[in-house]
Amino acid sequence: MEDAVRAVDLSKTYGTGLAAVKALDHVTLTIARGTVAALLGPSGSGKSTLIKALGFVSPADTGEVFFEGRLVVKHGVPLADLAALRRRHLGFVFQKANLTSFLTARENVEIACEFGGKSDGRRRARELLEYLDVAGREHSYPEMLSGGEQQRVAIARALANEPSLILADEPTAALDSVRSRSVMELFRKVAHDRGAAVLVVTHDHRALEVFDVLYEMEDGRIRPHRPERSGLTAEQ
Amino acid sequence: MNLALRDVRRHLARFVGTAAGLGLLLSVVVAMQGIYAGMVDDATILTRAMHADLWLVQRDTRGPFAEGSRLDPSVEARAAAVPGVRTARPYTYQLIQREHRGAVMRIALVGLGWPDDPGRSLPLVRGRRLQQPHGEMIVDASLGLGIGEPLVLAGEQYRVVGLTRNALTSGGDSVAFMTVGDAELVAFDQPPEAALLERQRVVERLRRTDLGRGQPALEDLATDPRWRAPALASPPVAAVLVEADPHRIAEVRGVMRSWGDVSVYSQAEEEELLLVGVVQRARMQIGLFTVILTLTAAVIIMMVMYNLTLEKTHDLAVLKLMGAPRLRLLGLVLQQAWLLGAMGYAVAFAMGELAFPMFPRRVLITETISLVAPVATMGIVTLASILGLTHVMRIDPSIALEG
Numbered sequence: 001m002e003d004a005v006r007a008v009d010l011s012k013t014y015g016t017g018l019a020a021v022k023a024l025d026h027v028t029l030t031i032a033r034g035t036v037a038a039l040l041g042p043s044g045s046g047k048s049t050l051i052k053a054l055g056f057v058s059p060a061d062t063g064e065v066f067f068e069g070r071l072v073v074k075h076g077v078p079l080a081d082l083a084a085l086r087r088r089h090l091g092f093v094f095q096k097a098n099l100t101s102f103l104t105a106r107e108n109v110e111i112a113c114e115f116g117g118k119s120d121g122r123r124r125a126r127e128l129l130e131y132l133d134v135a136g137r138e139h140s141y142p143e144m145l146s147g148g149e150q151q152r153v154a155i156a157r158a159l160a161n162e163p164s165l166i167l168a169d170e171p172t173a174a175l176d177s178v179r180s181r182s183v184m185e186l187f188r189k190v191a192h193d194r195g196a197a198v199l200v201v202t203h204d205h206r207a208l209e210v211f212d213v214l215y216e217m218e219d220g221r222i223r224p225h226r227p228e229r230s231g232l233t234a235e236q
Numbered sequence: 237m238n239l240a241l242r243d244v245r246r247h248l249a250r251f252v253g254t255a256a257g258l259g260l261l262l263s264v265v266v267a268m269q270g271i272y273a274g275m276v277d278d279a280t281i282l283t284r285a286m287h288a289d290l291w292l293v294q295r296d297t298r299g300p301f302a303e304g305s306r307l308d309p310s311v312e313a314r315a316a317a318v319p320g321v322r323t324a325r326p327y328t329y330q331l332i333q334r335e336h337r338g339a340v341m342r343i344a345l346v347g348l349g350w351p352d353d354p355g356r357s358l359p360l361v362r363g364r365r366l367q368q369p370h371g372e373m374i375v376d377a378s379l380g381l382g383i384g385e386p387l388v389l390a391g392e393q394y395r396v397v398g399l400t401r402n403a404l405t406s407g408g409d410s411v412a413f414m415t416v417g418d419a420e421l422v423a424f425d426q427p428p429e430a431a432l433l434e435r436q437r438v439v440e441r442l443r444r445t446d447l448g449r450g451q452p453a454l455e456d457l458a459t460d461p462r463w464r465a466p467a468l469a470s471p472p473v474a475a476v477l478v479e480a481d482p483h484r485i486a487e488v489r490g491v492m493r494s495w496g497d498v499s500v501y502s503q504a505e506e507e508e509l510l511l512v513g514v515v516q517r518a519r520m521q522i523g524l525f526t527v528i529l530t531l532t533a534a535v536i537i538m539m540v541m542y543n544l545t546l547e548k549t550h551d552l553a554v555l556k557l558m559g560a561p562r563l564r565l566l567g568l569v570l571q572q573a574w575l576l577g578a579m580g581y582a583v584a585f586a587m588g589e590l591a592f593p594m595f596p597r598r599v600l601i602t603e604t605i606s607l608v609a610p611v612a613t614m615g616i617v618t619l620a621s622i623l624g625l626t627h628v629m630r631i632d633p634s635i636a637l638e639g
Contacts, residue, residue: 048637057557057634087559098636100551102239102246111237115559121237141246157558169637 003069004165004197006030010053010063011220023049024060025220033164036191036198038208040225041217047201048169050217054199055090055167056082068164087115091158091196093168097150099142105129105153106138109160116161128156132186148179155186159194166190168200172207181207239555239564240571243548254540255576259583261533263591266584266609268526270592270599275522277600279406279515280507282346286327287357288477289485291506292498298509300329300474301406311476311498312349318491320484325349326473328419331409336387341379343412344405347419349477355398355413363398369415374398376410390425394418406515408597420471435459530616538620541573545624549631556633569624577617581610 012024023046031037041047052058053065056073065073067089072080086092091112099108106125113121129135132152134145142150151171158166168187172180184200184207191198191212200211208214214225244251282301283291292311299305315324328347333340348355354366355374363383366372373394375381378401386393394414403411414422438458442448448455476498480488485502492500501509511519545552552565592599 052634052637055557055637057637058632083556083559083561085559086557087561090559092557092637094554094637098550098554100554102243102548102551107237107242111239111555111560112558114237115561 002033003066004031004033005054005068006066007050007054007060008064008066010050010060010065012049012053012060012062022220024053024063027060027063027220027222029054029215029222031165031197031199033195033197034191035212036188036200036210038211038214038225039199039201039217039222040203040205040214045217046220046222047217049220050222051167051169051199051201054165055092056085088117088161089164091161091163091166093151093154093158093166093171095170095173097142097147097154099145099150099153099157101142104139104141105134105145105149108142108153109156112157112160118161121160124160125156128159129153131159132156148182151179151183152186155183155190159190159196162194163196166196166198168198170201170203172202172204177206180204181210184210238571239568240575243568244572244575251572251576252579254544255579256583258537258540258576258580259587261536262580262584262609262613263587265526265529265533266588266601266605267592267595267599268522268529269605269609270588270601271595271597272519272522272526273602273605274598274600275406275515275519276511277402277602278404278408278598279510281403282344282405282411283503283506283510285358285400285403286477287479288503289480289482290478290489290492291501291503292476292478292492293474293501295497295499297499300327301506302509305474306472307475308497309471309473311495312473314495315476315478315492318488320481320488322479322481323352324476324478325352326416327475327477328416328423329474330419330423331405332389332422334387334389336381342409343375343379344409345419345422346411346413347416347473348413350415350417353477358398358400358403358413360398361401363396365398366413366415367397370418371395372397372414373418374400374413376400376403376412378402378404379410379412390422392418392421402598402600404598406510416473424471530612534616534620537576537617538623541569541576541617541620542623542627544572545569545627549627550636552628553631553633553636556631557636562629565628566625569621569628570618573617573621573624574614577613580617581613584609584613 007027007029010024010027014021014023027050039047039050053060059073059076059078062075064071067085072078072085100111103111106129109125109128110121113124118124126135126138129138132155134149134152137145137149145153172183187198187200188210190196216223216225292307292315293299294305294307297303297305309326312324312326315321326347326349330345331342332345333342335341348366350366350369356365358374360374361377363374366374371392371394373387373396375396377399381387381396383396383399385396387396405411435458439455442454442458478488489500492498555565588601
């Protein structure tokens with residue numbers, strides 16, 4: 001299966017001298033399209049730093065990131081327009097849904113379509129909300145939605161630009177077990193139906209069976225949590 | 237999708253409230269500018285309304301507005317005889333304060349040279365010019381008198397026959413116009429007791445002179461109220477206004493400057509005397525206050541814009557993370573600033589229409605103010621957005637990833 005993203009030998013250190021903390025320590029990771037992967041690990045193990053590096057938000061100090069086979073970041077230096085990459089090829093889902101507060105559910109998805117250069121964003125937004133079973137709330141503002149509904153809208157937004165890679169940072173932290181499982185299954189459905197690569201940072205061990213592969217981070221290093229499955233490799 | 241309008245729609249009440257507050261602030265700024273313009277206009281309106289080419293006033297004075305000026309009435313005839321002079325008319329000016337219908341009324345009384353000047357150059361809004369040498373007056377509408385309304389001055393009844401608008405002094409007092417004769421009657425009005433005492437003093441002075449002692453009949457004349465001693469001069473006038481052949485103004489002026497008892501000013505010089513002498517300090521004070529107020533408004537708008545942006549930091553970080561083009565986010569802040577400015581100006585304009593006419597001093601919204609104020613408002617809100625725009629540029633999209 002085609003690689004969505006490949007990180008090679010990423011390292012990042014916060015602070016200097018005695019206060020230096022190594023957040024990423026020679027991390028190498030590949031996620032293929034159509035795969036849903038989990039990234040486990042305790043707080044402070046480097047999960048969020050890795051998500052930021054893979055999401056082209058905050059690059060690692062050293063190492064390389066390839067996106068769909070193209071080298072886009074080398075030793076912290078961007079070789080492409082990272083905002084445009086995020087706009088067109090990446091989707092983000094956060095711990096809190098982080099919907100834009102002054103846009104309705106539909107507009108939150110529609111604006112992502114617009115950023116991604118998709119025509120007919122309104123129709124596409126409606127389709128996605130329907131796909132995620134929140135079509136009835138399209139005119140509601142985020143504060144009027146339940147936590148589960150907000151997260152579904154956030155996933156719809158992440159799917160708006162038909163991303164190659166979806167990065168989800170503890171998306172079920174605010175949800176109960178039923179909704180949590182429902183969201184995880186949605187990711188699996190999205191990965192398998194739409195061919196996106198999905199990387200989910202999670203502490204939630206209740207629904208691990210929905211993932212194709214599990215990764216674990218500790219002290220900035222990454223290792224497989226389970227035996228390798230198709231589409232995902234981890235090298236340390 | 238217009239993000240600025242979506243945000244406004246979501247927080248409409250707060251946005252409208254902010255715009256209203258901004259509008260009130262802008263209305264104060266515009267009012268100060270209007271008061272400043274009104275003060276300058278008031279200071280010069282009297283001279284402009286007189287349509288004189290030259291003002292003859294008492295030698296070495298800057299009268300009649302900046303200081304008192306007493307000119308012998310014969311100057312009028314002398315001026316009229318100068319080649320190139322079309323008309324010469326006397327002019328008096330005095331401030332009086334009277335009670336009328338239980339209210340105190342301050343009036344700047346201007347005497348017009350009847351019959352040459354029945355008020356033909358006055359900006360009448362109702363009524364007519366003077367048609368009689370006595371008992372009629374034209375007043376400014378700000379006095380609150382109506383056409384035909386009588387006003388008692390110096391024991392005589394004067395009827396209002398015409399109304400002007402914005403005929404005010406530099407001090408904001410309303411102007412009333414009557415013939416020079418009537419104005420002098422009012423100016424030299426004496427209560428009966430004072431008249432008796434004055435006659436008494438004349439008799440006593442006569443008795444101390446050879447003339448009085450040699451001609452006792454003079455005492456009878458001095459005590460007769462109908463008699464006026466031929467040796468006594470007519471009451472002085474404040475100025476003589478000269479209209480001259482446009483091609484010969486300089487020549488006429490040259491002749492009059494050689495007279496020992498007058499100073500000659502052109503219309504522009506008379507206006508300058510008013511501005512520099514009479515209202516200079518007040519003008520500077522209001523000018524400085526206007527500048528400070530404008531700067532204050534700019535700072536307040538800047539902080540409002542900054543706070544509006546600051547509140548959206550997380551939303552903007554999320555949009556940045558999603559790859560929102562930078563211009564879209566900067567546009568959000570700028571468009572809201574412009575909308576706020578436009579709404580604020582509309583509120584200020586409405587306030588001006590409703591409230592400014594009720595101000596005790598005239599608020600003059602000149603064409604310049606009408607044109608500059610909206611442009612300046614938009615300029616100020618644009619500049620005021622700089623902090624907000626800088627904040628947008630600095631927002632780190634990664635904060636959207638933090639719980």
